[in-house]
Amino acid sequence: xxxTNFRLEPAAANRQRAxxxxxxxxxxxxxxxxxxxxxxxxSRTGNPWLALMLPLAAASxxxxxxxxxxxxxxxxxxxxxxxxxxxxxxxxxRNIRILAExxxxxxxxxxxxxxxxxxxxxxxxxxRHPECRHYxxxxxxxxxxxxxxxxxxxxxxxxxxxxxxxxxxxxxATNVRETRWGRLPWESYAAGxxxxxxxxxxxxxxxxxxIPSAIDIRVPYPSATHPLTTPLYSASTMRIFYDGSSHxxxxxxxxxxxxxxxxxxxxxxxxxxxxHGQDDANCSRCGKCLRxxxxxxxxxxxxxxxxxxxxxxxxxxxxxxxCVRPTTRYYVQDVRQLAERYGRQDIVRELDLSLRRSxxxxxxxxxxxxxxxxxxxxxxxxxxxxxxxxxxxISQPVPA
Amino acid sequence: xxxxxxxxxxxxxxxxxLxxxxxxxxxxxxxxxxxxPExxxxSWTGNPWLALMLPLAAASxxxxxxxxxxxxxxxxxxxxxVRLWTFWYPELAKPVRLFAEALPPSVPQPGxxxxxxxxxxxxxxxxRHPESRHYxxxxxxxxxxxxxxxxxxxxxxxxxxxxxxxxxxxxxATNVRETRWGKLPWENYASGAAISAxxxxxxxxxxxxxIPSSCAIEVxxxxxxxxxxxxxxxxSSTRIVYDGAGHTRAQKLxxxxxxxxxxxxxxxxxxxxxxHGQDDANCSRCGKCIRxxxxxxxxxxxxxxxxxDPSGYRVELAGCMDxxxxxxxxxxxxxxxxxxxxxxxxxxxxIDLSLKRSRRAQLLDRxxxxxxxxxxxxxxxxxxxxxxxxxxxxxxxxxxxSAAA
Numbered sequence: 001x002x003x004t005n006f007r008l009e010p011a012a013a014n015r016q017r018a019x020x021x022x023x024x025x026x027x028x029x030x031x032x033x034x035x036x037x038x039x040x041x042x043s044r045t046g047n048p049w050l051a052l053m054l055p056l057a058a059a060s061x062x063x064x065x066x067x068x069x070x071x072x073x074x075x076x077x078x079x080x081x082x083x084x085x086x087x088x089x090x091x092x093x094r095n096i097r098i099l100a101e102x103x104x105x106x107x108x109x110x111x112x113x114x115x116x117x118x119x120x121x122x123x124x125x126x127x128r129h130p131e132c133r134h135y136x137x138x139x140x141x142x143x144x145x146x147x148x149x150x151x152x153x154x155x156x157x158x159x160x161x162x163x164x165x166x167x168x169x170x171x172x173a174t175n176v177r178e179t180r181w182g183r184l185p186w187e188s189y190a191a192g193x194x195x196x197x198x199x200x201x202x203x204x205x206x207x208x209x210x211i212p213s214a215i216d217i218r219v220p221y222p223s224a225t226h227p228l229t230t231p232l233y234s235a236s237t238m239r240i241f242y243d244g245s246s247h248x249x250x251x252x253x254x255x256x257x258x259x260x261x262x263x264x265x266x267x268x269x270x271x272x273x274x275x276h277g278q279d280d281a282n283c284s285r286c287g288k289c290l291r292x293x294x295x296x297x298x299x300x301x302x303x304x305x306x307x308x309x310x311x312x313x314x315x316x317x318x319x320x321x322x323c324v325r326p327t328t329r330y331y332v333q334d335v336r337q338l339a340e341r342y343g344r345q346d347i348v349r350e351l352d353l354s355l356r357r358s359x360x361x362x363x364x365x366x367x368x369x370x371x372x373x374x375x376x377x378x379x380x381x382x383x384x385x386x387x388x389x390x391x392x393x394i395s396q397p398v399p400a
Numbered sequence: 401x402x403x404x405x406x407x408x409x410x411x412x413x414x415x416x417x418l419x420x421x422x423x424x425x426x427x428x429x430x431x432x433x434x435x436x437p438e439x440x441x442x443s444w445t446g447n448p449w450l451a452l453m454l455p456l457a458a459a460s461x462x463x464x465x466x467x468x469x470x471x472x473x474x475x476x477x478x479x480x481x482v483r484l485w486t487f488w489y490p491e492l493a494k495p496v497r498l499f500a501e502a503l504p505p506s507v508p509q510p511g512x513x514x515x516x517x518x519x520x521x522x523x524x525x526x527x528r529h530p531e532s533r534h535y536x537x538x539x540x541x542x543x544x545x546x547x548x549x550x551x552x553x554x555x556x557x558x559x560x561x562x563x564x565x566x567x568x569x570x571x572x573a574t575n576v577r578e579t580r581w582g583k584l585p586w587e588n589y590a591s592g593a594a595i596s597a598x599x600x601x602x603x604x605x606x607x608x609x610x611i612p613s614s615c616a617i618e619v620x621x622x623x624x625x626x627x628x629x630x631x632x633x634x635x636s637s638t639r640i641v642y643d644g645a646g647h648t649r650a651q652k653l654x655x656x657x658x659x660x661x662x663x664x665x666x667x668x669x670x671x672x673x674x675x676h677g678q679d680d681a682n683c684s685r686c687g688k689c690i691r692x693x694x695x696x697x698x699x700x701x702x703x704x705x706x707x708x709d710p711s712g713y714r715v716e717l718a719g720c721m722d723x724x725x726x727x728x729x730x731x732x733x734x735x736x737x738x739x740x741x742x743x744x745x746x747x748x749x750x751i752d753l754s755l756k757r758s759r760r761a762q763l764l765d766r767x768x769x770x771x772x773x774x775x776x777x778x779x780x781x782x783x784x785x786x787x788x789x790x791x792x793x794x795x796x797x798x799x800x801x802s803a804a805a
Contacts, residue, residue, distance in 0.1 A: 073641075076528070080617050080646030087618030105531045107607065110507045128476065131505050207507075208636075217480050217628065218487035220620055227480075228617070228628050236608075239639055246480035 001025060001062040003049045008042055011035050018042045018201060020049055022179075025062045030180060034138075034201055035173040041204045046070040046100055050078055051233045052197035054098075055190040056181050058082050061094035071235035072102040074200075081232045088222040089189065105236035108207025114243075115195055116169065117142065118158055118267040120292065121212035124252040125243045126165060127259065132210060135162050138198050139173040141191075142270045143278040150279035154267070157280065161265050172198055187327075191224035196233030196240050203238040213245040221326050249331060250338040253295045263304045268292045284309040287321055287328065291335055294318055298339045298347055318350035322385045323358045324365070357384040401425060401462040403449045408442060411435045415573075418442055418601070420449055422579070425462045430580060434601055435573040441604040446470040446500055450478060451633045452597035455590040456581045458482050461494035470500040471635035481632045488622035489589065505636030508607025513599055514643075516569065517542065518558055518667040520692065521612035524652040525643045526565060527659065532610055535562045538598050539573040541591075542670045543678040548573075554667070554680035561665045572598055588727075591624035596633030596640050603638045610643045616734075617645035621726045648734035653695045663704050668692045684709040687728070690717050694735055698744050718750035722785045723758045724765070757784040 002023040011017040019033035032052070036042060046068030057064035058081075078098055085093040116122045116135030126132055137158055139151045155171050162169040176182065176194055184190035192211070199209030217227045230242035244252065256262045271286040272279040282289050293313055296302040302310065323332040332351055339347035361384065364377035402423040411417035412435075419433040432452070436442065446468030457464035458481075478498055485493035516522045516535035526532055537558055539551040555571050562569040576582065576594060584590040592611070599609025614625045623629075630642040644652060656662045671686040672679040682689050693713050696702040702710055723729045732751055739747040761784060764777035 072531075076643070076646070083646040084617045105512070105608075107510050108508065112505070131472075208505075217484045231631055234639075243476070246476065246483045 001053065001057050001060065002065045002067070003046065003053060004067040006044070006046075006049075006068055008044070010038065014038050016042060018048075022053065024180070025060070032176050032179055032181070033174065034198065036201065037170060040170065040202060043201050043203045044068070045103065045203070047074050047203060047235050047237075048197040048200035050074060050098065050100065051193050051200055052176065053181070053193075054078050054081060055085070055184055055193045057096050058085050058093040059184055059189075061096060063097045063099060066098075066100035069101045069103045070098075071105070071237060073105055074233070074235035075100065075102055077232040077234060081229060084229060084232075085189075092189075108237050108239060109203075109205060111206045112208045112210065113170070113199060113202060113206045114210035115198070115212065116158060116162070118161060118265050119212075120249055120252050120256065120266070120268060121214055121244060123256055123259070123262045123266070124247065125210050125212040126167070127256070127262075129210060129243070130166070133167045134170055134206065135167055136170045136172055136198055136202075138194075139171070140175060140177055141194060141198075143272075144276065145173065145175060145178060147272075147277065147279055150272075154280035157265060157267075161261060164261055170202075172201075174198070185224075187224055188222060189224050192226070192230050192233060193224075195225065196230065199240060200233070200235060200238055203235065206238065208239045208241060210241050210243045213242050213247075214249075215245065215327070215330070216248045217245040219327075219330055223327065248334045248337075249291075250295050250334045253292070254299060254338065257296075257299045257301050263301060264306065266292070266305055266307050282307050282309070285312060290317055290321060291331055294335050294347055294351075295338060298335070298342045298344045300342075315346050315350055318347055319353035319357070320385050321351075321354045321358075322361065322381065323354055324362045329355070329358065360384070401453065401457050401460065402465040402467065403446065403453060404467040406444070406446075406449070406468055409433075414438055415571075416440075416442060422453065424580070425460070432576050432579055432581070433574065434576075434598070436601060437570060440570060440602060443601050443603045444468070445503060445603070447474055447603060447635050447638075448597040448600035450474060450498070450500065451593055451600055452576060453581070453593075454478055454481060455485070455493075455584055455593045457496050458485050458493040459584055459589075461496060463497040463499065466498075466500035468500070469503040470498075471505070471637065472502040473505055473634065473636040475500065475502055477632040477634060481629060484629060484632070485589070492585070492589065508637045508639070509603070509605055511602075511606035512608045512610065513570070513602050513606040514610040515595055515598070515612060516558060516562065518554075518561060518665045519612070520649055520653050520656070520666070520668060521614055521644060523656050523659070523662050523666070524647065525610050525612040526567070527656055527662075529610060529643065530566070533567045534570055534602065534606060535567050536570045536572055536598055536602070538594075539571070540575060540577055541594055541598075543672075544676065545573065545575060545578060547672075547677065547679055550672075550679035557665055557667075557680065561661055564661050570602070572601070574598075585624075587624050588622060589624050592626065592630050592633065595625070596630065599640060600633070600635065600638055603635065607637060608639050608641055610641050613642050613645035613647075615645070615727055616648050616730065619727065619730050623727060648737075649691075649731060650695050650698075650734040650738040653692070654699060654738065657696065657699050657701045663701065664706055666692070666705055666707050682708050685712060687721055690721065691731055691735060694718055694747060695738060698735070698739050698742050698747060715746050715750055718747055719753035719757070720785050721754045721758075722761065722781065723754055724762050729755070729758065760784070 003020050005021040007019050009017045015035050016038040017033050017035050022030050046066040047070055050070050086095055112132040113134040114126055114132045159169045195211050211230050214225050227242045227245045233240045269282040269289050270278040271283050273283050323329040336351040364380050367373040367376050403420050405421045407419055409417045415435045416438045417433050417435045419431055422430050422432055446466035450466050450470050486495055512532040513534040514526050514532040543551050559569045611630050615623055617627050627642045627645045633640045669682040669689050670678040671683050673683050723732045736751040764780050767773040767776050
């Protein structure tokens with residue numbers, strides 16, 4: 001895989017586009033781009049592109065060649081990342097070589113930026129880092145590119161929040177999830193690469209990038225943003241931090257519960273109201289919304305959050321949450337712990353029920369490959385988790 | 401626990417000594433100091449002291465109060481570290497609160513420091529980081545304070561090696577392992593803190609401190625120097641980098657063994673010739689020495705390494721190594737992989753034997769708490785691993801002679 005033909009072009013309305021061509025081993029070629037405000041100096045090194053394409057290169061087993069110089073430290077880190085991925089995902093990742101000219105280590109700039117979505121993790125990070133005066137939000141990652149209108153509404157709100165916190169929101173956009181890259185598992189593997197790439201694109205202006213932690217440091221299983229992997233996207237010119245992993249998600253919400261600005265603007269959903277990806281509202285029906293509502297309920301703050309629609313909410317929904325995957329189970333246990341601390345036995349009971357049902361579902365999953373019996377896990381799931389999130393999928397818009 | 405009264409006192413010629421008082425919850429008090437060359441601008445923040453004392457605070461369950469300002473990012477990181485330790489060592493570490501005035505984030509200095517012991521890991525790191533021009537070696541960590549003569553000999557050699565690589569060796573010393581702190585488990589818990597603290601003492605000179613990795617990145621077992629914990633000792637102005645975790649120890653040695661400076665100076669032993677802690681030579685008998693000699697043997701370079709004594713070495717010793725601990729097992733696995741790659745089936749066979757014996761020993765360990773049966777794992781170990789390292793322990797020096805040293 002070769003990353004070549006870097007160009008920086010003017011784009012619509014005071015914006016610029018940093019783009020490269022990616023030539024794959026099978027001879028095919030794609031353009032990948034990032035849009036950003038024209039007044040910000042975009043990196044002209046290979047650093048953001050190396051961070052971005054590394055997961056795809058490792059997954060496809062193709063050596064990664066860059067026609068741009070990359071930071072020497074980032075190259076060393078990238079090699080360590082590949083090594084870790086091959087241990088974490090032995091079925092999908094292979095050892096590859098990174099072929100690029102390296103630049104000697106250089107001193108980072110003093111300014112700090114953070115990704116910002118107005119979710120629990122990002123609010124926690126920006127509120128405890130007042131020195132961070134620039135927030136970035138990238139259209140095309142959590143929110144699909146075709147939802148431009150929703151993005152305008154969302155970023156207008158994020159801009160207002162940033163203003164209240166004395167910071168500036170930097171709107172960015174990328175098409176990377178609409179390319180071959182988009183087929184990579186987002187949550188468990190590739191998200192860290194693109195978030196770090198967005199930050200490294202601004203390395204000439206910022207010396208540190210904060211990525212709000214999605215899991216706490218005790219979680220031992222692989223995840224796309226992880227305290228072990230995220231800092232490995234650092235270059236000598238820019239440190240990438242996995243911030244806030246000292247707190248679980250429920251503990252973060254507990255710490256934020258007294259902040260009016262958080263309660264007024266909290267936005268956690270990435271399913272979206274049409275179920276085709278994040279928009280500017282919480283669907284209030286998906287697992288993530290429900291978990292957050294349960295925490296807010298346990299903290300006695302749910303009614304103070306105008307961003308959630310309470311009409312369909314009941315504590316009993318907690319018992320219908322499926323938490324077979326380790327990450328989801330970890331989140332559910334986290335909520336349970338908080339509910340117990342706050343004496344909400346009704347929530348604890350329902351979460352115990354969900355954990356029990358999920359254990360059973362996981363056991364039944366062993367039958368998935370057995371003729372006839374494969375129906376058992378399917379029907380058990382339908383019975384056990386039926387109450388939650390009957391999302392009416394709306395047809396996707398046509399590409400045009 | 402409270403860290404207070406930072407002062408800079410004269411030490412031996414050419415050195416300054418930064419000392420703090422540590423007041424414990426039980427009312428007792430100790431002095432902890434760190435000596436460094438007098439031309440190095442010393443840190444006046446609480447950063448190195450917070451990093452150093454954090455594992456003791458977590459182990460004793462005492463809140464940690466620092467009477468010096470501490471970098472705001474380090475305070476956040478320290479919270480994360482305590483969280484990690486309470487998870488890794490639920491029996492040992494407790495959640496504690498940290499109290500210190502927070503310093504706003506600041507801009508890093510351009511220098512890069514690196515811990516340097518002339519071992520496999522540190523040679524690998526300094527050779528691939530030519531931008532690191534400050535190597536540090538701390539008497540009182542691997543090498544006990546009373547071995548200052550051996551330290552002088554060792555650092556003279558390290559200084560020559562550093563000079564050949566275009567760098568300067570910064571000699572440091574600390575008494576921390578002679579205080580209450582010294583009772584903490586070193587290898588699998590506290591070492592990261594002490595080494596990071598040494599780097600943070602140079603924060604006015606260096607914006608990055610490289611800690612050569614001792615375990616590979618995919619090894620998730622709790623360990624003192626770990627890719628997850630070491631970077632957590634970073635401040636806004638000094639990043640602590642756990643370097644080289646993408647390579648196994650055997651791969652590192654394979655990478656550096658062609659270098660003459662490495663072959664002439666390689667020093668891996670922390671047992672020491674008298675078995676009471678590192679000195680300036682490899683004992684060539686302990687597990688770590690044998691592992692290294694095996695890899696050198698596989699690479700055909702053992703006879704070229706003047707710092708090892710091959711007279712007692714034979715391949716069969718590999719079969720007598722106890723690798724019950726997962727980290728030791730991973731070292732053994734990587735040596736086996738290299739031996740297989742290089743066609744040294746005699747070594748592969750012995751390593752397989754050692755792995756088999758260690759699995760058996762681990763099974764028998766279940767009896768360790770049973771009356772009468774507790775002898776089983778003990779005798780099995782004696783039988784299986786008996787051939788290795790009959791180290792003749794020499795009496796440690798008396799307190800008086802240690803004070804004189």
